[in-house]
Amino acid sequence: MGSSWKYESEKAMIKPVGMTVAGLDTGNGAGGETDLRVFEVLGIHGVFAITAITAQSTKGIKDINVVSSEFLKKQIETLLDDFNVEAVKMGMIYTKEQFQVVNELLHDSFLVVDPVLYAKDGTPLIKDVEDYKKIILPIAKVIAPNIIEASAISGIKVEKESDVVIACKKIRETYNIAHVIIKGGHSKGDFSFDYMCNEEGVYKIGYHRIQAKDTHGTGSVFATAFTAEYIKTKDVKLAFRKARDFVQSPIEYGLNIGKGVGPVNVSIEIMKKSMKYEVVEEMRRFAEFAENNEKFWILIPEVQSNLAHSIKPEYVRDLNDIATFRGRIIRRWDKKVIVGHPVVFGNPTHTARMLLSIILKGMNSTCLMNIRYDDKIVESFKEIGYETVEINRELEPSHGEGKTMQWIIEYISGEYVRIPNVIYDKGTKGKEAMIRFWTKNMEEMIEALDNLLKML
Ligand SMILES: Nc1ncnc2c1ncn2[C@@H]1O[C@H](COP(=O)(O)OP(=O)(O)O)[C@@H](O)[C@H]1O
Ligand SMILES: Cc1ncc(COP(=O)(O)O)c(N)n1
Secondary structure, eight states: OGGGOOOOGGGOOOOOEEEEEEEEETTSSSHHHHHHHHHHHTTOEEEEEEEEEEEEETTEEEEEEEOOHHHHHHHHHHHHHHSOEEEEEEOOOOOHHHHHHHHHHHTTSOEEEOOOOBOTTSOBSOSOHHHHHHHTGGGOSEEOOBHHHHHHHHSSOOOSHHHHHHHHHHHHHHHTOSEEEEBOTTSOSSEEEEEEEETTEEEEEEEEOOOOSOOBTHHHHHHHHHHHHHHHHOOHHHHHHHHHHHHHHHHHTOOOOSSSSOBOOTTHHHHHHHHHHHHHHHHHHHHHHHHHOTTGGGGOOTTOBOEEEESOGGGOOSGGGEEEETTOEEEOTTSOEEEOOOEEESOOOHHHHHHHHHHHTTOOOOEEEEEEOOHHHHHHHHHHTOOEEEEOGGGOOOOOTTOHHHHHHHHHHHHOSSOOSEEEEOOBTTBOOEEEEEESSHHHHHHHHHHHHHHO
């Protein structure tokens, strides 16, 4: 090694390439630059031929500067000359001359068309609509209108489920498009249903409709995710399923930025994954602390302990965002403490449930451990400066397994503005007395327990 080491360039990476032909949204909520982010998140190298620059924010479109058809042609030719473009997503495209360029250069491509007739604020994003229908639609392999666009393209007013299927079939037959997807974001009901119809039949996918304000870009994200998944699998049905699944979290975690309709949160899932990795690392650090501290066994009750640790509280939605040790934290006969790896998310333990309830009450909490009940331990927590609260388990109504932790937190939050960090009960028939201790982060958890153990 040493000076003889050299960079192994043979290991250079490759990625499939997808193209977006779209407008630029200066507010980065929809349009081509959002498509590039979707491609990136889904493992595709995105390239972008730009049709128009919109002066746009969450408040809407103020102006449009159309790129000449000659320059659009230059861009697409330049990209096709160099990259192996496996599929093309098309969003905003404005003039008849631009349609002709696309027809000339991309008629053989796997073209996924998002017919963005109007932006959310009502601004037309396609000027020469009749020419668009004649020139662009017949070369599309897939088209993905929302119900308003589907009505305009098919001439059938799409309101009920049966209208969707009729419009789907009519668009398919009129323009000879292999796969027509009608998106249900603008319809009503508890579920947002999307339909795809092709030669083989009609497929319907429904996800819970999220009561969301910040939905700018849903259509761009769906069509680009579809294109990316098609590039990876070459399977239209699978791409439809995966794209639909992909848009749900970005809508759920929509960004409340700007004064209008905020953008959807494209990178939320990779962000959550990287937060989960940090959680795993911190759990490992905790395990080392617990196994190496000679007095740690003092804290472990008969039922054994566990530590629940979550990603940042504002990102927590359910138990899947909270980790625990699958094998708990165990005190052996010889007082040795063993941490039962692995770290798992979504395990419905008491500690995870209680942490979730505390987080959902708005506390800035990410760690919770259950600790053996002992007067001395409670007193030591007080001495360190933590607020404590005693719960009388006799007051608990009968509500079956799995509800106790939620009940405890409901009960406390009825009495306290801020949920105390130390919550204990002296047990009841068949239930061991227990202390539950939460902190804002792992740093604080380890420091507090270290100090506590020095006092015992
Ligand atoms: N409030 C919502 N809850 C869940 N899914 C939604 C919601 N709004 C839109 N979607 C989904 O987002 C995708 C884009 O749909 P839509 O909003 O109809 O498109 P567009 O942005 O073109 O108007 C579809 O898969 C649709 O089901
Ligand atoms: C450049 C550009 N392309 C597409 C849309 C549609 O997006 P939405 O339907 O979310 O407004 C947009 N507003 N701007």
